Amino acid sequence: MGYFDAASSAPLHPVARQALQASLDEGWADPARLYREGRRARMLLDAAREAAAEAVGCRTDELVFTSSGTKAVHTGIAGALAGRRRVGRHLIVSAVEHSCVLHAADTHEADGGTVTQVAVDRAGAVTVEAYGRALRDDTALACLQSANHEVGTEQPVAEVAGVCREAGVPLLVDAAQSLGWGRVAGDWSLLTASAHKWGGPSGVGLLVVRKGVRFAAQGPADERESGRAAGFENIPAIVAAAASLRAVRAEAAQEAVRLRELTERIRARVPGLVPDVEVVGDPVRRLPGVVTFSCLYVDGETLLHELDRAGFSVSSGSSCTSSTLTPSHVLKAMGVLSEGNVRVSLPFGTAAEDVERFLEVLPEAVAGVREKLGAPVGEAVVREEDVLVVDSLGKRCPIPVIELAKVIGEVPVGGLVRVLSDDEAARLDIPAWCEMRGQEYVGEEPAEQGTAYLVRRIG
């Protein structure tokens, strides 16, 4: 089997399954009750909290269980912002945070707050300096992921935490992608995570708020989870989450070496196996199990279907996948190609043969999609004075780039191609194509319909 989408959700770890089944009999009662079933549930909850706090490296009274990682992020951001409302209403996030962080930032902005998005480099990483520059007197909170969920790039969390600490600003770290691998280094103030990313069950998130951090939980609360997560505790799932976190941690050091070697194979060999590929994300400072690449002239959704038929489950940040029509905000912020994007994220225990088999089927899958898409451009091309105009209006990624690539040879060196497109992905993919192909991206301008992208032939 080739389930290579652990960054979305990992299969349930055997330890999680055992713990869940065992605690279904013991953990269903209300832990606030005084009778035996309630006391048993309370003991399970307390033990799970101790195990999770040990794994995070925090005090037990700093950690609460939420109903998901998303809920932990939403609660953490809202509570930290409210706790420091007197200081100001400025929030800092990186441009490549998980969408749940960006949604919370949108809500804050809609509510009158201000948000600074810190840009990333082409590898997807922020710099400490950029976070330092973003800090203001009215900054209530800064957020930074420990590692990126789409390209695997690790962020300089400890250094950013240091800069924030100096400025007296709490840093919330979204550790969803990395907590299974190890503790988050540095002097952070809040931390969030999600159990189903490390092989725990769905329905459990962690929110850690360090002692001394001002925090005012928002919305209706009750007496559960220190008033930070209302609603009946899901104890069997919490027990399974804590047990599996401990289990994956015990294997983490060894498994990280193994998976890093496997993703390194993909990083190294894909460019040789598939023409016109860009491997994205930091080659060194990255999660062990994640590797992402984009294939020119390929429709991401069709490629996913081809790979699925060949037995491999991967995800894509291309614009033409799932229900979304815009390319992934992560790839956009990095300024890399989004078309034909594939993220491979290996779950714990992935067999080397499965990776080898993936490398076998990938070239054919990509070639097949390219063949299907190799439509003639013909009638859509018009020569206006010294400019070649390609009308790609109404055509979706990757067609505009394919049409550009087909005609670039028809203009003389120094000549211009003008691509008309109303597909949002073109804004990202045409400049990325120019960079990959050594052509000059001149810029964009509004057209009668859609946008015109100007490219000068260099070579």
Place this chain on the structure above:
Amino acid sequence: MGYFDAASSAPLHPVARQALQASLDEGWADPARLYREGRRARMLLDAAREAAAEAVGCRTDELVFTSSGTKAVHTGIAGALAGRRRVGRHLIVSAVEHSCVLHAADTHEADGGTVTQVAVDRAGAVTVEAYGRALRDDTALACLQSANHEVGTEQPVAEVAGVCREAGVPLLVDAAQSLGWGRVAGDWSLLTASAHKWGGPSGVGLLVVRKGVRFAAQGPADERESGRAAGFENIPAIVAAAASLRAVRAEAAQEAVRLRELTERIRARVPGLVPDVEVVGDPVRRLPGVVTFSCLYVDGETLLHELDRAGFSVSSGSSCTSSTLTPSHVLKAMGVLSEGNVRVSLPFGTAAEDVERFLEVLPEAVAGVREKLGAPVGEAVVREEDVLVVDSLGKRCPIPVIELAKVIGEVPVGGLVRVLSDDEAARLDIPAWCEMRGQEYVGEEPAEQGTAYLVRRIG
């Protein structure tokens, strides 16, 4: 075994366990993904939604799964209020709603909204007329439980829904206690429920919003569950919740008759077995498995411990239980005795022998607690002119009532007893004792310390 606290949380139904275990292998992936594991998860989620919608009696696109019943209530109330913000910011709730409803109402009030609490009669029921009177031009939403969680009294939901519908006001029904027994009748607009109350797993709530009801989900959202419940779906638990709802419904008609007969035994026999008991809640319009009574001169927490030692797990709305120092808001709103309060809520499948055994151990447990508490009053009693003053300052429920009962015989018929108390429960329990004992409750007045409660001896 005598777990008699199903209204808090029911043990996992065997069907829920089977469904959970079966779907752990199939339901862990992201249902938004296009590959096989994602499609399988999506199919499970869709099937569970169909089953749940069928049980509720709504369209599948009206029902979303939340992370708990509490979360469903919070989301439902906030969304419905926001959706009708132009109409006004008035919210109606009954005085005996679950605390999660009252917490949402508090939040609304703190945010500048207005709230009307509709009073209940001594049986715990609201009247349609009272809801009708509470409706205003600026009423955005009304909330009413289908049945009370502490005393089992059923509310006239269909009739209240009718009055609300006429006024153009949506009614949100908290069906947490009744959904396992059957659909909620009437033309309600929103409905909430909680799976662990019917034997489903923790971590699953239902929120139903009828088509045409104005609804604006608050806070950060994502694309999951129609934008009404952010965060990764907990599909194995959702599957188990839906499967167990179907299963308990199949047994509901038969089991309702059986449990009603068992609770009827308790209702009928407890007053004969235990002196000075008040059985509370509607004797006819009530949930099949719930019966609640209060024992004079008994400390609720100590009684719970005694019953726990005898093998029975029940809960209590007394002031002296768990972490709370005020009596249950439900008993308070009903104006009934709160001391020595016991709620028996029988889970599906409760054996008749267990109920018989409970009726055997109860009298001894109550007598034991009363014996321990039979403290002399002596030095705390002072005769001032024609009034006997009992100083119960610093003494907690049920001591003030015990001291009152001990001295009432020492004043002549027509004479007054003045009980000084700083225990919040006295405000409820002294009038309730007067009613039970046929003495006249004259009223309360502020004292130098605490409050003075005046009682006139009638007989």
